[in-house]
Amino acid sequence: xxxxxxxxxxxxxxxxxxxxxxxxxxxxxxxxxxxxxxxxxxxxxxxxxxxxxxxxxxxxxxxxxxxxxxxxxxxxxxxxxxxxxxxxxxxxxxxxxxxxxxxxxxxxxxxxxxxxxxxxxxxxxxxxxxxxxxxxxxxxxxxxxxxxxxxxxxxxxxxxxxxxxxxxxxxxxxxxxxxxxxxxxxxxxxxxxxxxxxxxxxxxxxxxxxxxxxxxxxxxxxxxxxxxxxxxxxxxxxxxxxxxxxxxxxxxxxxxxxxxxxxxxxxxxxxxxxxxxxxxxxxxxxxxxxxxxxxxxxxxxxxxxxxxxxxxxxxxxxxxxxxxxxxxxxxxxxxxxxxxxxxxxxxxxxxxxxxxxxxxxxxxxxxxxxxxxxxxxxxx
Numbered sequence: 001x002x003x004x005x006x007x008x009x010x011x012x013x014x015x016x017x018x019x020x021x022x023x024x025x026x027x028x029x030x031x032x033x034x035x036x037x038x039x040x041x042x043x044x045x046x047x048x049x050x051x052x053x054x055x056x057x058x059x060x061x062x063x064x065x066x067x068x069x070x071x072x073x074x075x076x077x078x079x080x081x082x083x084x085x086x087x088x089x090x091x092x093x094x095x096x097x098x099x100x101x102x103x104x105x106x107x108x109x110x111x112x113x114x115x116x117x118x119x120x121x122x123x124x125x126x127x128x129x130x131x132x133x134x135x136x137x138x139x140x141x142x143x144x145x146x147x148x149x150x151x152x153x154x155x156x157x158x159x160x161x162x163x164x165x166x167x168x169x170x171x172x173x174x175x176x177x178x179x180x181x182x183x184x185x186x187x188x189x190x191x192x193x194x195x196x197x198x199x200x201x202x203x204x205x206x207x208x209x210x211x212x213x214x215x216x217x218x219x220x221x222x223x224x225x226x227x228x229x230x231x232x233x234x235x236x237x238x239x240x241x242x243x244x245x246x247x248x249x250x251x252x253x254x255x256x257x258x259x260x261x262x263x264x265x266x267x268x269x270x271x272x273x274x275x276x277x278x279x280x281x282x283x284x285x286x287x288x289x290x291x292x293x294x295x296x297x298x299x300x301x302x303x304x305x306x307x308x309x310x311x312x313x314x315x316x317x318x319x320x321x322x323x324x325x326x327x328x329x330x331x332x333x334x335x336x337x338x339x340x341x342x343x344x345x346x347x348x349x350x351x352x353x354x355x356x357x358x359x360x361x362x363x364x365x366x367x368x369x370x371x372x373x374x375x376x377x378x379x380x
Contacts, residue, residue, distance in 0.1 A: 005038035005280060006287045006362045013037050018235070023340075030340045031369050032330075034170075034316060036232040036360035038284060043276035044231060044269050051268050060088065060238075060264040068274035069225060069240050076202070078213050085243040085251065088267065090260035092200045092239045095224040096164060097123050099196045099241065102253050103162040104129060109154035111163040111193065113142060114348030115318070117170045120198075121348060124164070132161075133349050140172040140309065140318065142180050144187065151191040163188060165197040167214055167223075168205060171347060171356040172318040173311025175209040178217060185218035194250075197223040200239075201314045203230035203281060207289055209312040215244030222247050227270040229314075230284070231277055238266030288315055291359045295366055302374030315360035318344075321353050324377060330355040337376030339369050 014021060020035040051057065066086035073081055089095040100110055106128045112120045114133040121131050134150035137143040147163075154161035165184070168175045188195050197214035202225060205211045215221050226239040239262065243251045292310050295317065299308050307320035319341070325332040330343040333355065344354030359366060 003039075003283050004287050005041075005284045006036075006291075006360070008037055008039060008362065010362075010365060024334075028334065028338045028340050029365065029369055029372060031358045031361065031365075032340045032342045032356070034229060034358065035234060036284075036315065036358075037362065037365065038232050038360070041231055041273060041277045041280035043272045043280070044233070047268050047272035048236070048265060051265060056264070056268075058264055060261055060267045063264075063267045063271050065238070065262075065267045065271045066240060068271040069242075072203075072274040073213070073225075076211055076213055078216055080245055081242070085245070085247070087241040087243075087251065087254065088262050089224070089239050089241050090262050091237045092198055092224040092226050092228075093119050093123055094260060095239050095241045096196050096198050097127055098254065098257075098259055099222050099224075099250065100124065100129065100162050100164060101127060102250055103194045103196070104160050108159060109161045111147070111150045111154055111161065112348070113147075113166065113169070115171060115344065115350040115354065116166050116347055117198075118346045118348075120164055120166065135349050136169070136172075136174075140169065140174050142176060142184060144183050147184065147187055148191075151187060151193045155191055155193060161193050163193050163195045165195055165214060167197045167199050168201045168211065168313035170201060170314055171316050171342075172309060173206075173314040173316060175205050175211060175312040177210075178212045181212055181214055181217045185214075185221075188218060188221075195221045197221060199223045200226050200229050203227070204285070204288070204315060205313040206285070206292060206311065211313065213242075215242065215247070219244035219246040220250075222250055227273040227277075228266075230281060231270070231273040233266070233269050233273065236263060236266040236269045238262030238270050288360065291315075291361075291363065291366060292317070294363055295357070295359050295370070298367055298370035299373070302370040303377050305377065306373065311359075315358060317357045317359055319355050319357055321355065323353060325353075327352040329353065333373060333376045335376075336379050337372035339372040339376070
């Protein structure tokens with residue numbers, strides 16, 4: 001039987017020094033940032049320990065990172081993928097920012113589907129780009145009409161524009177279907193708005209759903225991948241820019257510029273995860289399969305007024321509190337229940353009255369979180 005990586009006692013988790021466990025005081029139960037409460041996969045542990053023991057802490061060199069990803073990606077329907085179209089980059093965020101800068105000019109618009117991961121706004125605004133929102137529909141799915149309106153606005157008066165896709169979507173855990181992505185690709189072609197796809201959560205798709213690599217629908221696009229979310233490796237960043245079969249001009253332009261490379265330890269850790277982490281990943285996904293329905297049942301018992309959509313992908317879920325706790329439920333939950341979730345307001349339009357809950361932890365912690373949410377609501 002595959003071990004449950006979430007079998008980590010709360011007492012041990014509180015010994016961790018990461019932001020998740022040290023940002024708030026010890027009486028707060030932290031279920032916010034995208035960090036899992038797991039034991040690290042043994043092949044990754046062994047690779048990192050070996051590197052430290054051997055003093056192998058220089059610049060990235062011969063580790064077959066791109067080749068390992070290409071092998072791992074065979075689990076998806078991705079014909080024609082080979083390592084020649086896979087470029088190591090420092091992180092997914094820097095990778096998508098750099099790709100979008102190649103596609104746009106200072107002051108150009110980048111379209112995002114709100115509510116969405118907050119760095120889709122902050123890093124691009126800092127890079128001198130304007131954000132145009134194409135909000136998701138009420139089911140947290142891509143809305144073609146909203147996308148078309150946003151593309152029309154973004155390209156007005158002949159401006160260059162681009163589109164940043166979150167695939168699967170964070171928050172809410174939507175796994176976009178091939179038909180939905182084909183509609184996006186058709187709109188991209190019609191309006192001349194190239195797409196860059198952030199696919200960092202690609203390995204975390206649940207039973208009954210499928211991850212569709214965007215570049216298999218739109219061969220001119222590029223996507224960003226990493227093992228960091230699926231294997232809990234935020235501390236050792238590395239990522240990969242992957243081009244579709246017709247993405248040569250963008251990849252050539254990117255290669256011609258100066259960009260930050262990944263850290264050597266990140267490359268070592270993620271390569272080990274891609275090549276040898278299947279058994280651990282199977283156990284982790286089994287734990288999330290249990291947790292995504294457990295949270296539904298726990299909230300029904302302790303907080304029946306909260307709308308929770310069972311996620312199709314990721315371990316980040318979107319809670320709708322309506323008007324029970326005001327525009328910022330996370331603030332009220334922290335004050336009244338001592339449980340920390342992410343503020344919905346940080347995710348753009350559609351975030352008011354919502355909070356993001358991280359379900360990648362033990363059933364015992366989720367049960368305590370649901371009880372605290374219920375306590376906060378009962379005191380409202």
